[in-house]
Amino acid sequence: MTKQDFPIRTRRLILRDICADDYDDVHEYATDEAVARFMDWGPNTPEQTRDVIARWLAQQAEIVRLTMNLAIEHADQGKVIGSIRLSYQGGRTADLGYSLHSAYWRQGYMTEAAEALLELGFGTFGLRRIWASCDVRNVGSYGVMEKLGMRREGTLREDIEVKGRWRDTHLYAVLAQEWASRWAI
Numbered sequence: 001m002t003k004q005d006f007p008i009r010t011r012r013l014i015l016r017d018i019c020a021d022d023y024d025d026v027h028e029y030a031t032d033e034a035v036a037r038f039m040d041w042g043p044n045t046p047e048q049t050r051d052v053i054a055r056w057l058a059q060q061a062e063i064v065r066l067t068m069n070l071a072i073e074h075a076d077q078g079k080v081i082g083s084i085r086l087s088y089q090g091g092r093t094a095d096l097g098y099s100l101h102s103a104y105w106r107q108g109y110m111t112e113a114a115e116a117l118l119e120l121g122f123g124t125f126g127l128r129r130i131w132a133s134c135d136v137r138n139v140g141s142y143g144v145m146e147k148l149g150m151r152r153e154g155t156l157r158e159d160i161e162v163k164g165r166w167r168d169t170h171l172y173a174v175l176a177q178e179w180a181s182r183w184a185i
């Protein structure tokens with residue numbers, strides 16, 4: 001990916017590189033227990049938020065960016081309300097991950113952001129397959145995946161340990177040809 005690919009503008013959002021000034025906005029949602037509930041991080045301490053921003057800044061500086069963590073900025077409010085990630089996994093595949101400030105849930109924001117990233121992944125980067133996974137209890141997360149037209153490929157039993165508990169995980173994916181024909185009847 002190149003500098004020309006960013007920022008990505010959607011109807012209500014700007015997906016862009018993070019900057020150090022975004023600390024307050026990121027820390028606001030990263031300290032929210034509801035946001036962190038199914039994540040392998042958080043609620044964050046100030047140091048943890050500083051560390052994650054430093055990691056994103058370092059990734060942005062890489063010549064070949066294999067992991068792309070983007071800030072989700074609310075275009076009208078000029079506020080960072082979440083983040084979305086596309087990570088290259090080899091073989092022209094990538095996985096998708098996201099989190100959003102809870103005050104903005106259920107308004108279609110993550111579907112809007114993720115749709116733009118899938119379009120970038122398939123359209124611009126020529127990926128073959130994009131997948132995402134979540135805790136089986138995370139209805140909101142797989143709701144986004146299903147709204148995007150991703151298929152549930154299966155459920156992995158107790159595959160990873162998150163916050164001291166072995167979690168069951170739904171795996172979803174979409175192939176390039178499925179994405180291209182998603183509006184066809």
Ligand SMILES: CC(C)(COP(=O)(O)OP(=O)(O)OC[C@H]1O[C@@H](n2cnc3c(N)ncnc32)[C@H](O)[C@@H]1OP(=O)(O)O)[C@@H](O)C(=O)NCCC(=O)NCCS
Pocket residue numbers: 034035036038039097098099100101104105106107108109110111112133134135138139140141142143144147
């Ligand atoms: C998961 C998350 C990103 C969803 O973001 P969002 O912007 O609220 O999602 P959308 O509004 O685009 O919802 C898309 C669909 O998912 C489903 N959905 C979303 N949130 C839901 C919820 N809390 N309960 C039930 N269904 C939900 C709905 O079907 C919804 O479509 P609809 O509103 O037209 O019915 C957000 O809840 C979040 O950040 N959670 C905490 C972090 C997290 O769990 N990230 C994913 C880790 S795998």
